[in-house]
Amino acid sequence: MEAKSKALSALLHRTAIDDHEEILKACSTALKTSKGDLEILYTRVIALLKLERHDDALAAIEEGGYQLKEKTKVERAYALYKTGQLEEAKKLAKSIGDNRGARHVEAQASYRSEDFNSASAVYRALSEDKQSEENDLRINSSATDANLEWSNQGDLVEKKKHSREDLELFETAYNAACASIARGELQQGGVLLKRAHDTTDLCMSNEDLTDDEKEAEVLAIRVQQLFVLSSLGKGEEARSLASNISTERLSDASTVKVAQNNAIAARIDQSNPHLNRRLLDAKANLPATDKLFKYQEGVLQQNSLSLDLQAQKPQSVIKTTETILNKAQPSTSPYINALSVLNASAHAQGELANFGLKKILPLFEKRPVDLGLAMTIIQLYVLTNNHGSAINIMDKLINHLSKSAKPSDQDVLHAPGLIALQVSLYSSQNRRSQIRTTLARAASYWRRKSKAPTSLLQAAGTTLLDSPEPEHQAIAREIFSILHQSDPASRLATAGFIASHAQASPSSITETDLSALPPLSEQIQGIDIDALEKAGVLALPNVPSTTISSTRKRQLEDLQKPKKKRIRFSKRPKDFDPDKKMDPERWLPLQDRSSYRPSRKKGKRKEGERERTQGGVAGGDKMMEKGGEVVKGAEKVGGGGGKGKGKKKGKR
Structure with a gap:
């Protein structure tokens, strides 16, 4: 064995140190006479890696047997990484243990597989031990942070500046x-x-x-x-x-x-x-070793579909997008939601407003939890100033998501962006109670999570702090307690903590909390009161509290008075006088107005009509009862034909 190694060394001495092709030829020649020599096999693997023949290196390791595999774990992990087998490379590199080369391979494989958070953690651990590759670590760490930002994971980046x-x-x-x-x-x-x-x-x-x-x-x-x-x-x-x-x-x-x-x-x-x-x-x-990241591939696919829409190929866009959307779950992914928008645009065929809505609304019945489609419909309703219908679509989406028991669907239901859109729509209709209910529900969901969105909790706590409901006040206290505990230096969290606990539990407020807020004198410092009054700011008069309350009451009464409606010029009469107060009952029929009084002549006319009724007794209302007989009053009644003969006066 020792003689074979010396023979290999003699061969390598006759080659240039950078000529890996010659080294590979020398190893192949030596293996003809010394099959199974571990040192020669190992040298051959290194030469193949230097020549970037990574598939051949993996094949050589497999052929070398168990001992060569154990000796070349780092090299095999690197070859797996270079051939695009990223998960296998990460798994093998992690199993090696405390080996700096293996850690580099693990970080690179994590980076290419878009596990940027794991790659960042490995680079931070490597940076703690100062070595000669300090510049390489700085470059790779900064690249990992940049990709965390691109992939919407910027909250994981520690270095922002x-x-x-x-x-x-x-x-x-x-x-x-x-x-x-x-x-x-x-x-x-x-x-x-x-x-x-x-x-x-x-x-x-x-x-x-x-x-x-x-x-x-x-x-x-x-x-x-x-x-x-x-x-x-x-x-x-x-x-x-x-x-x-x-x-x-x-x-x-x-x-x-x-x-x-x-x-x-x-x-x-x-x-x-x-x-x-x-x-x-x-x-x-x-x-495989030079693939685009997923967020880059998504943008390129969206651009390709947009070009198809411009080239009047809506059916191609519909087919491509529906193939992906039918398999997708409710998600806040920009890629999935962008495909939903392109799908809706292809169905609308360039139509906007009401014409586009007629073609898109049937899609929402088929895909009621499609976030991108719902956002598109809501946007079209807002563009037509139809906020009520936009809120109805939002409520349908929320109801369908609420029925799901999947944790991923619940994350979508309480996503900060979706909550912000709900609050914005409700604000356009001045629905304050629904705003509080929405924020309270979202805050109750996220405050028990390990990675709660701070901006959402701050907005919910600030809004619920003004709510008259005791339940909302309790949620606000809990929210500001969590925010104050996680970031004691935040003035917003400290101010909310003091305001929410001032009445319920004032003993929980410490002097440190109070001293953290700026004093009132600093807040009003530099304010010119005279300039504010000249600019139109009304000063509060020095009057008793009873007068102030009565003044506020009159102000409320003035606010409750209906505003004077403006009459269009086309509906004004010729003799219209804008200074004259118009009769509010002018559009009612005469007999329905409060000023209507029936005329007396009309009643007398009815009386005469009763006398002329066929079959009735003439002058019946003037007949008197006398001695048990009905005696007719002294009223002349016209006869039938000629002139009546009366008695002559005087003697017969």
């Missing part, structure tokens, strides 16, 4: 720029990108990098600059930069893909959607 050390290397400056852009700080990101570009110019003379590697570094910065310019609305500058981006010489397939997408997006308003679709599909197959 860049330091002076981050600007020393173009890699760390570029990563800091990416993190700022992901947080929406576009101006800051643009400044950092310029700094990264300047430092890249300095490293272009570095002989350690090949020409392709230098060009790849510059291209990555230009692609991000193009994204920033497009996001800021600087179309002309973005198109000018896009025309200067060349990707022919680059081997970094993922960077080329992103560059093509951003260049197409920069000139999308003045080009052919069919041609853009063809350009976007170019070089679609990426190698």
